[in-house]
Every structure is written in C-alpha cells, then in structure tokens.
Amino acid sequence: MIEELRQEEPVMIDTIVSHLKNPKVQAAVKVKAEVVRLSQEFLRREGFVELLPTILSPITDPLNHDVFEAVIDYAGTQYRLTQSMIFHKQIALHAFDKIFITSPNVRLETPDKAGMGKYLFEFVQIDLEMKEAKREDVMDLIERLMVFVFKGVQEKCAEELKVCGVEKLKIPSTPFPKVRYLEAKEKYGPDFEKILSRKTEEPFWLVDIAIEDREFYDKLSPDGKTLLDMDLILPYGYGEVLSGGEREYEYERIVERMRFKNSDFKSMKWYLDLVKRYGLYPSAGCGFGVERLTRYICRLEHVKYTRLFPKVPGVISI
Numbered sequence: 001m002i003e004e005l006r007q008e009e010p011v012m013i014d015t016i017v018s019h020l021k022n023p024k025v026q027a028a029v030k031v032k033a034e035v036v037r038l039s040q041e042f043l044r045r046e047g048f049v050e051l052l053p054t055i056l057s058p059i060t061d062p063l064n065h066d067v068f069e070a071v072i073d074y075a076g077t078q079y080r081l082t083q084s085m086i087f088h089k090q091i092a093l094h095a096f097d098k099i100f101i102t103s104p105n106v107r108l109e110t111p112d113k114a115g116m117g118k119y120l121f122e123f124v125q126i127d128l129e130m131k132e133a134k135r136e137d138v139m140d141l142i143e144r145l146m147v148f149v150f151k152g153v154q155e156k157c158a159e160e161l162k163v164c165g166v167e168k169l170k171i172p173s174t175p176f177p178k179v180r181y182l183e184a185k186e187k188y189g190p191d192f193e194k195i196l197s198r199k200t201e202e203p204f205w206l207v208d209i210a211i212e213d214r215e216f217y218d219k220l221s222p223d224g225k226t227l228l229d230m231d232l233i234l235p236y237g238y239g240e241v242l243s244g245g246e247r248e249y250e251y252e253r254i255v256e257r258m259r260f261k262n263s264d265f266k267s268m269k270w271y272l273d274l275v276k277r278y279g280l281y282p283s284a285g286c287g288f289g290v291e292r293l294t295r296y297i298c299r300l301e302h303v304k305y306t307r308l309f310p311k312v313p314g315v316i317s318i
Contacts, residue, residue, distance in 0.1 A: 012316060016309075016317075016318060019304075019308070019310075020308055022305070023163050024163060024164055024298070024300070024305055025305050025306075025308065026163075027157075027159075027160035027161075027163035027164050027298070028160070028164060028294055028295075028298045028300060028305050028306045029306065029307070029308060030157060030160045031153060031157045031160050031161065031164075031294055031297060031298055032290060032291065032294040032306050032307075034152065034153050034156050034157050035149055035153060035290055035293055035294055035297070036102060036124075036126070036290055038148060038149045038152040038153065039126045039145060039149055039290075040100075040102065040126075042144075042145050042148045042149070043100045043126075043128065043145070046098070046141065047097075047098055048098040048099060048100045048128060049096045049098065049099050049100075050099075050100055050101065050102075051092060051099050051100070051101045052101070053082070053085065053101050053102065053103040053104055054082055054085055054088050054103075055081065055082055055104070056072065056079040056080070056081060056082070057079060057080060057082060057088070058077055058078060058079060058080070058267075058270050059080075059087050059267070059268060059270055059271045060080045060081070060082050060083045060084065060087070061082075061083045061084035061085075061086045061087070061215065062083075062215060062263060062264070062267075062268075063083055063084075063107065063215065066110060067083070067107050067108050067109055067110070068108035068110075069108070070106055070108055078267075081106040082103070082104070082105060082106065083105055083106065083107050084103070084105055084125065084127070084287060085101055085103050085127050085287075086217055086287075087217070087271050089101070089127060089128075089129035089283075089285055090129065090217075090247060090249070090280050090281075090283060091271075091274065091280070092129070093129060093131045093280070093281045093283055094278070094281075097130070097131045097132075098128070098129070098130050098131070099128065099129055100126060100127060100128040100129075101125075101126075101127045101128075102124060102125075102126060102127075102290075103124065103125045103126075103127045103287070104122065104123070104124050105122070105123055105124070105125055106121065106122050107121055107123075108121050108313075109121050109313040110313060110314075111313050111314025111315075112313075112314075113313045113314075114312050114313045114314045114315060117295075117301060117302045117303060118238070118239055118240075118292055118295070118303050119303070119312070119313055120291060120303055120304065120307070120310055120311050120312060120313075121311045121312075121313050122311040123289055123290070123291050123292075123303075123311075124289070124290045124291065125287040125288060125289055125290065126287065126288055126290060127285070127286075127287040128141075128285050128286060128287070129283050129284070129285030130283060130284055130285060131281045131282070131283050132281065132282055132283070133246075133282075133283060133284040133285075134228075134246060134284055135207075135228050135229065135230060135244075135245050135246050135284050137284060138230075138244055138245075138284045138285060138286050139175075139176070139205060139230060140175075142232065142242065142286065142288070143172070143174045143175060143176055144174070146172050146203065147171060147172060147174060149293075150169055150170075150171045150172060150297070151171055153169060153297060154168070154169040154171070160298075161297075161298065164298040164299060164300065165299060166297070166298060166299055169297065170201075172202060172203050173202055176202065176203050176204050176205050176232070177200075177202065177204040177205065178204065178205045178207050179196065179204055179205065179206050179207070179233075180207060180208050181206055181207065181208050181209045181210060181213075181226065182208065182210060182225075182226065184196060184206070185210075193206065193231075193233060193239065193240065194237065194239065196233065197233050197234065197235060197236070197237050197238060197239050198236065198237040200233075200235040200236075201235050201236070202235055203232055203233065203234055203235060203241075204232075204233050204235075205230050205231070205232060205233070206230060206231040206232075206233050206240075207229070207230045208221060208226040208227065208228075208229075209226060209227050209229050209230075209231065210225065210226060210227075211224075211225060211226060211227055211260070214227050214229060215261065216248065216254065216257035216258045216260070216261045216263055217247055217248055217254070217257075218245045218246070218247065218248070219245065219246040219247055219248050220248070220253070220257065227245060228245050228246040228284075229243070229244060229245025229246070230242075230243075230244060230245055230286075231243050232288065234292075234293075234296045236296075236299075238292070238295065238296040239292075240292075241288050241289055241292045241293050241296065242286050242287065242288035242289070243286060243287065244284070244285055244286020244287065245284060245286070246282075246283070246284040247280070247282070247283050247284065247285070249275075249279070249280035249281060249282050249283065250280075251272070251275050251276050251279070254272070254275060255272070290306075291303045291306040291307060294306040
C-alpha cells in the first residue's frame with residue numbers, strides 16, 4: 001500500500017505544480033482577491049461589522065443534501081467543521097445590527113459532484129445578516145454589491161480578465177428579474193434551474209422556494225408551501241451562486257419546522273436552548289460563493305481554477 005502511494009506521488013505533485021503555473025489560474029486568483037476586497041469594502045460602507053469566521057462548533061448548518069460528516073471529539077464535546085455560519089450569524093445579532101464574515105466552509109461533498117464544475121469541498125462564502133430586515137432588503141443590497149464588484153473588477157483586473165478570454169466584463173442590469181420556484185419547476189421540470197441559467201444572459205433571482213427543498217431556518221411564507229427565501233442564479237449555465245432569505249426566529253416555529261424536516265434535535269441542543277432562553281431577532285441574510293462568482297466573472301470551465309490548492313470532491317489534493 002505504501003509503495004502504491006509512493007508511485008502516485010510524482011503524478012500528484014506534477015499535477016499540482018502544473019496547476020500553480022497555469023496563467024488562467026494565476027489570473028483568476030488575482031480576480032478572486034479583488035472580488036473579496038471589493039465586497040468587504042462595499043459592506044463596510046453599508047455599516048456592516050466584519051466578524052472572524054467560526055471554524056469548529058457543536059452546531060453547524062445541517063444542509064439540505066447529503067455530505068460526509070466532519071466531526072472532531074474534543075474535551076467531551078463533538079465539534080463539527082463549519083458548513084455555514086447561519087446559526088452564528090443569527091446569534092451575533094445580539095451584538096450588532098449588521099454583520100458579515102469572509103467565511104471558509106468545509107462541506108465533504110460526494111465524489112459524483114467532481115465533474116459538475118461548481119463544487120469544491122473547501123470554499124469561501126461572503127456571509128451576511130441584517131437585524132429586522134426583509135428578503136427584499138437583502139436582494140437590493142446584493143444587486144448593488146454585484147454592480148460595485150463587477151465595475152471594480154473591470155477597472156482593476158482588465159489584464160487578468162484578458163488572460164481568461166474576457167475582453168470586457170458585462171455589468172449586471174438592475175433590478176434583477178425574479179422567477180418563482182414552483183412556477184419554473186412546473187413549466188420546465190426538475191432541471192428548471194439549469195435550463196433557465198443556460199437561457200438567460202443576466203443574473204436573476206429564484207424566489208419562494210418550496211419548503212421541502214430548504215432547511216428549517218428559512219422563514220415559512222403565509223401560503224405554508226414556500227419560503228421567504230431566494231437563490232441568485234448566474235447566466236450562461238453557471239447556476240446558483242447565492243442562497244438566503246428571511247429567518248425563523250421564534251422558538252415554537254423553529255421546533256415545528258425542525259419536526260417537519262426530521263431534524264436532529266440532539267445536535268442542535270445548544271442552539272435551541274439559547275433561542276428558548278434569550279430569543280432571536282427577526283433577520284434576513286445570505287451567503288454567496290466567492291469561487292463560484294469568480295468562475296463566472298472569468299468564464300472558467302471549472303471552479304477549481306479559482307484556487308491554487310483546490311479541493312475537488314473525491315480528488316486528492318494538498
């Protein structure tokens with residue numbers, strides 16, 4: 001077994017070095033750094049307080065799709081690698097009204113996602129949350145942020161964009177169109193998101209997502225079937241780059257939603273105890289993938305080209 005691993009090592013090392021020396025990778029990494037810088041600058045101007053990321057916690061986003069669990073036993077407690085900071089964002093509003101985090105996420109995706117072009121099992125989100133906000137407040141904020149970022153990247157990274165084959169970056173038109181989830185699914189079938197993404201030339205919002213297709217923390221609409229949430233879908237087939245919405249904040253509503261989703265109450269005990277004793281504020285927020293946005297800006301085939309050391313599902317990396 002050791003000998004087999006040694007035989008594979010030169011191939012892996014050659015692949016890593018070849019990736020590092022790829023001019024498109026180098027250009028995309030510079031663009032990604034500018035995307036992060038501009039996003040942070042915009043949010044600070046809007047009055048957001050930046051928090052440092054939480055890497056390990058007894059509570060993390062359960063997600064709405066299968067991943068391998070990353071659990072560490074320490075001092076008699078099970079800690080999980082952060083899959084998103086959704087619960088920490090809600091709790092942080094006890095301290096500040098508007099917060100954001102440049103948040104590394106670890107989601108050990110199944111290997112079948114390796115060739116899809118948009119998945120890494122280690123990636124970064126710009127995560128934000130606003131106290132007493134509505135979904136529409138977040139959508140307006142993000143539209144303005146995206147225009148600011150795209151204009152800034154065009155100005156600062158013109159040479160890097162050319163290396164990636166992008167002569168001029170198209171600045172998104174606002175407001176972004178809105179498409180209702182259930183209506184789109186009925187019209188185009190189960191692959192409606194891919195179909196719509198390939199058909200359009202501008203980013204658009206997918207809103208009112210079905211209750212079965214999201215986790216318990218997104219707020220239920222009055223219709224009892226959809227949620228007050230949204231995804232931001234990129235054009236030309238690049239797909240979803242952002243998810244968010246209004247949050248459930250009342251203890252009984254959260255428990256009811258967890259029962260509907262068959263959620264693990266034991267793993268969420270700390271969160272539930274805090275909500276019961278101290279409550280949460282009404283809020284709305286979102287998180288967008290830095291690598292996915294960079295992939296779209298640079299028109300890259302795979303999101304792995306946005307990182308020097310990408311973690312593609314099922315593929316060995318350093």
